Structure formats: C-alpha cells, structure tokens
Amino acid sequence: MKAQNNVYPYFTVCVCLVFFFFPSCRQETALERALRLAGDNRAELERVLEYYRSDSLKLKAAEFLIRNMPYHIGVHEWIEDPQGQSYEFDLEIGIYDEILMSRMDSLSACGYKIRTEKHRDIEVVSADYLIENIDLAFEVWQKPWSRSFSFDDFCRYILPYRIMNEPLCSLRREMQQRYLHYLDSAGFTTPGEACLFLNGMLKKRYTYAGFSPTYPSIEEMNKNGRSNCEGLAIFYAFLLRAVGIPTVVDRTVWAKSTDGHAWCAMLDENHIFQTFSGGDSDFETFRIVFSKRRKLIPPKVYRRTFDIQRPDIVMEDDGYRTFLKNPYYQDVTDSYYNPFFDLRVTLPLEAGEKDSYIYLCGSGTNNYQVLALGERKGRECIVKNVVGDNNFIIAECRDGANLNFLTGVLYLDSLGNVTEGIRE
Template sequence: MGCFLHKKTRGGLLLLVFITLFSTCNNNVDDNIGHVLNLAGKNRAELEKVLKHYASNVEDSLKYQAAKFLILNMEGKYSESYNAPWEDVATVNLRWSSSSDKSKVIETFNIGELIRKDDIHHITADYLISNIELAFQVLRDKPWGKHISFETFCEEILPYRIGTEPLENWREKVLASFADLNNSLREDSTITAVKACSKVNDILPRFRMDKDFSNMNYSQLMATTRGMCDSQAALAAFVMRGLGIPVTIDFTPQWKIHPTGHTWNSVSDSIGQHISFMGGETNPHNKHQGNTLQKAKAYRKTFQNQRIVEADKKDIPFLFQDNIINFSPSLDSFYSQIS
C-alpha cells in the first residue's frame, strides 16, 4: 500500500491517487452508513453534521473517508462509568485489591452502578471532528507520517477510544502533557515511528500491578498509574496515538504452559511490520513476556467491527464479543524482533 498524504501542497491529482489507494479501510461504507445513521436515532443529526463538514471540500476527502470509517464502526462502542467524583471512584479502585467484598465497598462509597452510554446515541459532532483534525495533524507533522498507510492510520491512530472508558478530550491532553517531546519529534527529520515509540515509552509512568480496576480513560490512567498489563497497554496506546505513532493493543488469553494471559503493544514501522513492546516498561526490539513466552493464540484489538463467530451474540463466548483479529505469529517471528 502506498504512503500517507503528507502535505496538502502535493496537488489535486496526487490527492486523487491517495484517495483511491486508501479507500481500503472503508469498503462498502456507502452501502452501510445509512444503517448506522438510522440506528443513531435522535443523535443522527450529530453524525450527519460530521459527514457534511468534510463532504463540502475536496481537500478534506481523506478526512471524509476517516469520518465514515469511525461512524461505520461506531455500532457497539460505548462508555461505562460511575456517576460519582473521580476521587471516590479511584479510592474504591485502590481498595478493591485488598477487599474481597467489592459490593460492600461500592455501597459504602455510594458510587452507584456502572452507567452505559452508547457512542452512537451520545457522541457529538464537535468531539468527532476534533478527534479527526488532531489525528491528521499529529501524523502530517511527523517525519514518519509519509510512510504510514491510510489503513494503518484508521486502525492505529484515528480511533477516538481504546475500550469502554468514559470519553474525554484525551488528544488535547496528550499534546499538552507531552508538548516538549512532541516538538522534538516533529523537528527530528530522521526519526522513525519505532524510535519515537521508544522515546515516548521511556517517559511513560511506571505502573504498580493491581487488579479489579474499572476501564479508565487517559486522565484516570495517568492519575492512578495502577492496574494490570491491559491498563499499561491502554495508556501507551493513548499517548502514542495522541502523538501520531501507530500502535496496537495485542493480547493472549492464555499462555501455553500458564493458566493466565497477558496484554502488550505493537508499533507499526515504515513497511507496515508490527514490532511488539510493553507500554511503560519495555521498548521495541527488547525482550518482554509478549515476545518470549509461548502463546496458545494471539489476538489484536481493532476499532473496525469484526464478526469472527457467526452466531447470536448471547451464544458467542465473551472473548469473541470484542473486536479482535487472530494474528497468532509463530514463536520464531517473535524472537526475530529481539535484537
């Protein structure tokens, strides 16, 4: 696949070539976008506002394709959060690791039940437009941006959420928190996405391993810095993507010889190869559990909706209800990444 559109000044003809090359991540969207808009109900106007915003200008053709990608795959995405001050939620989280009676803790702190908000019914046009604009901005001003395909961009930089965390303006917060590093990455004309990933990973907060945390957004992860490996991987993905570095979240539900699983990250290099690392802990090309221990299967989380099991949702195992792809590389492939 070709290179990402790096500068607007490349002209209309080149833009047309890029649009043709990078329509991959939006196959059949025109046939399905109406279905999603109908599902949005009263929130349909917000989604249509985003599409109209980018449809009116030919220079925004790629952003229009990006908007359609997000909207087309919005079904099933949602936030789960407590309607309580974060201080109380954080305190409950921190107590869960030393209390087996979780219901009593929740009741005592009076944080209530988890509230679910489906994106398709609650997300705003302003939020989506801001997400799209900042995602394009951070990639276009980075030296490696011209090597990133639009398909990779859609999956590994563009998504506005990681899991079921409460939504926030995390891209603006990342750019504010890591402003100096972001400037140095823009100014280094020779730096690659992989090297940039290592620089960012070196200064991410180190986590204290703890369990039973609710799904946290960027601000909550930065404030708490406690959780399991999936929390580490989520924070790394927020920061990397916020700075224009294409990063995935990979996991195995179970090791071949251990009854537990593990989550880690991978960064996409200039030829589209994914190099694994452990967010906030181990840099690309170095050893970590994800590229040394044998896995029964390995999966990659995606924003694009996947249907890997053909059955009613109630009959699908919990693991396969997430949007994941099976990439299960051989152990030799993992070892080849280690220098």
C-alpha cells in the first residue's frame, strides 16, 4: 500500500475524545448528540427514525447507524487539469504500475493536480439512501449463511453502508442483484463457503494494483477492476456485506519494509474472523503468508469498525495526527497468528517525568512510520500487544506536529525480550 495513496480523515481527536467523555455531555444520549451534530441534515435522519417507528428492530438498526455516524468521513479525490476540468484516472487491467506512475508524473508536469473533498456522513447522508441500505441489509440477513448471526453482529458487520473512508456508494442493490443468485443456487449454508466461492469467481475480474493516485472508490473499482490493497479490500468488504457475509477491513503498517497493507476479515459461523485478500481462494494461504514470511508478519493489526471504539488511553491529546487516534479503529493484534508482548521501557533520568502519549515507530526501511500508540507514566513507557522480532524506536510529540525520539533503536525479540541496537 503506497504511502501516497493513504488518505485518512485526520481530525482533531482531542475534540472527539473530550466530546465523547466530557461529564457535562453524559446526560445527552449518543443518538441525541448525533442528531444535533447533523445540523441542517437533522431532518433527513429524523425521517429515517420516523419511517421505522412501527418496526422496532429496524428502528434499532437505524439508531445504531446514526449514533455512530458523527465522525465518519468520505474522501473523494479526482484529477483536475489547469482549466479546472475533472478527470478520473483509468486503472484498467493490463497496464503496468510503472506505466501508470509515468502517466501521473507527466500529468503533474503539465499542471494537473489531485483535488480532495471530504464530507461528513452525518451532514450529507439522505433518508432515502439510509432506508434503502437498511432494508437491503435486512433482506440478506435471512439468507442461510447469515441468519444465525446475532443482531449485534448484523449491525456491526453486515448493516453498515461504509467500509473505510471511500465516497458513499449506491451499488448495494446492484451487487445483490448481480451475485445473490449464484449463492442461492449453490445452496451454501455457511459464510465461509459463500465467501470463498465469490472470491474464486471474481479473482480475475478484480485485481491488485500497486499504484493508485487517488483515494479509492467502490464505483471506480467496479468499473476499472483494479485498485491498491486498500481499494481492493474496501470493494470486497462492500460486496460481501451486500450479499449478507459479515466482513470488515484490517490493516497494518510494516516494520521491516515500507508502507503497509489492508485486507478483509470475515466473521464465520464459529464467530472467528477468517482473513483473506480480495481474490484469494482460501483462508489458509493468507494465514501462512502472514505467520511464516518474516517481512510480512504484522507488528500490529487494526480493524476498521463502524461503531465507535473506546480508546485504551484517555489523556490530554498532544495534537499529533495519526490514523491510530481515529475512534473507529480497534486493536486486534491479539487475535492474529503470532506471539505478542507488552513492550516496556524505562527512560533515563534526564527524560523527565511528564505523562503523555508515546508512539512506537518502526526503524530503518519504513522511515520511522508510527506503528502503535502507547502511554508514558513518568519515565515508564508501555505499548501493549506488540509482535516481536522487530526493531522499534519510541517517540513523543512536544509541538503538536513532530515526533521526538525518546530512545535509540530497540529490538523486541520473539520471546518478548528488549535489547538495544538493530537486529537484521
């Protein structure tokens, strides 16, 4: 996943967390707060609640979506020429990434620019859009491969209209009409069977592209058949939810190489998440790759959810921007394939006694990208659930923008021991 392709809805997390936990707001429910934040769009959301007033279960589903909606943001990017004309970048199958990168470089040299718009769901989602998505989700919840899931699982992994930060997509009905009949005719009874069937059927139609100049959209992926790993994961998760297969996107930032990776995780009938990349034909292959190939073992894994996650650390925010402070990410490292440990380090006396966030960064080839958030209590630093056999550096932010290293390179081995110095 190229660093230039990572477009995240950075927002002032301290405002979000203060708003979420501030005592004076505790008398206001999450639903009431969401409706207030909707501003001029409040009437649309209230129309959804009124529409389901006589259907208690669908009303609860609508309330789930609305109360968790406030901080969801859709990112729309496009290419604009010097005259202001808009273009989509064509990632058609069969063109090498190097050629696509060269084309983008040529466009940039001629004055073409990437434009970005961000829209808060709470302010733009229409009643009709939300009602259609809710009704379609309930239809597929009755399928043999999905009917055993609880209402909570349904709300978290099938119902949501959004996967990550893609623009709002209206293809849910089209996806159902195109693919449901294959699953119905095959007589599948488990989500795993249905998932692997669709992956096998679509693996040549929708493929990975290492380069994508703009943040991926589901419509572009559906049209072009190519996207980076994040776009591929978003597309497959959206498609699988559309046919009643509970799916989310997990992601990591590598410690031993540049960039990161995103993939899908599907909840099976035993309430275990099975992980795969879009187009893969089985779950076991993915498990082996992520547990046996040393450079591809994730040091941390995060799951993008639709519902707001309570953060592990609640303290005054230092202003540093990272997707790890997004309230919709859940640390799921402890559910993956490799041993994990709490990394604990005592700083030297001159480091001071200030309590603060700390940032666990990779060292070397990944250009010190942030891998995890931790907590500093005086001179004691702790980062929970870290996979070993990796080099790290601990940093903190003092000016709201830049990281300052607190340690030299630390090596966490595969048994959880911490030593100083780089290990290859």
